[in-house]
Amino acid sequence: MRLTVLAFVFATAVAVVTAQGTDDSSRAPRTVWDGVYSIDQAQRGEDAYRAHCTNCHRDDLSGYNSLLLGERFMEKYREASLHLFFDKTKSTMPRNAPGTLSDEMYVDIVSYVLKMNDMPGGAGELKVADLTNVKLVGKEGPRPVPNFSLVQVVGCLVPRGNTWVVTNSTEPVRAALPQPGPEEVVVAENPPSGTATFELLSSAAYTPAKHAGRVVELRGFLIRRPKDSRINVTSLEPVGPECAPAGGQ
Numbered sequence: 001m002r003l004t005v006l007a008f009v010f011a012t013a014v015a016v017v018t019a020q021g022t023d024d025s026s027r028a029p030r031t032v033w034d035g036v037y038s039i040d041q042a043q044r045g046e047d048a049y050r051a052h053c054t055n056c057h058r059d060d061l062s063g064y065n066s067l068l069l070g071e072r073f074m075e076k077y078r079e080a081s082l083h084l085f086f087d088k089t090k091s092t093m094p095r096n097a098p099g100t101l102s103d104e105m106y107v108d109i110v111s112y113v114l115k116m117n118d119m120p121g122g123a124g125e126l127k128v129a130d131l132t133n134v135k136l137v138g139k140e141g142p143r144p145v146p147n148f149s150l151v152q153v154v155g156c157l158v159p160r161g162n163t164w165v166v167t168n169s170t171e172p173v174r175a176a177l178p179q180p181g182p183e184e185v186v187v188a189e190n191p192p193s194g195t196a197t198f199e200l201l202s203s204a205a206y207t208p209a210k211h212a213g214r215v216v217e218l219r220g221f222l223i224r225r226p227k228d229s230r231i232n233v234t235s236l237e238p239v240g241p242e243c244a245p246a247g248g249q
């Protein structure tokens with residue numbers, strides 16, 4: 001699936017660019033509560049869902065412990081763009097023939113799932129190009145990314161005792177991939193000015209000592225704890241200048 005520009009906007013001037021250009025990124029982001037699909041599209045999505053999805057997810061979307069409904073659906077996909085749900089649907093469904101439907105049909109199914117979760121329809125149809133600009137959030141608005149989500153942050157990599165931490169970090173946002181895609185170029189023009197700190201788990205494979213005191217983009221699984229937060233690392237890439245003494249804090 002073709003990736004478009006990541007929906008990052010950091011106060012620390014983190015610029016995210018892809019080799020495909022930025023035509024879609026100039027449009028204002030929306031949420032699923034802004035009427036991003038049409039009722040006719042959701043009807044087509046229901047027809048496609050019943051033809052290809054009900055064997056596993058049931059007629060009422062209650063299969064797999066209601067994976068596509070209510071709180072379970074929201075906790076799996078909220079605070080991400082609709083592209084994450086679309087990509088997961090395309091890569092896994094239909095179960096015995098994933099990726100065999102057209103992109104338009106997968107988007108129609110996405111629209112139907114939104115309708116079944118009481119997210120309103122609108123005048124226009126949802127398009128593949130819109131997916132990265134539509135965020136899935138609860139009706140009450142954005143919330144912190146759920147625990148154990150795959151996330152990405154940008155911060156300053158420093159040693160602390162026998163471990164490594166990222167300090168002055170941006171808040172975690174959902175990551176679509178465990179590692180940056182080959183067409184993604186992430187550049188931090190200035191040291192980050194966030195306030196978060198994350199202890200890194202399983203970081204040895206990424207040779208953090210080579211990047212000590214540098215601005216890095218970090219991806220991994222978020223582990224929130226009462227007194228601190230950790231990230232189980234899946235990617236660690238230097239993306240900016242020196243930001244702290246290599247000796248740490």
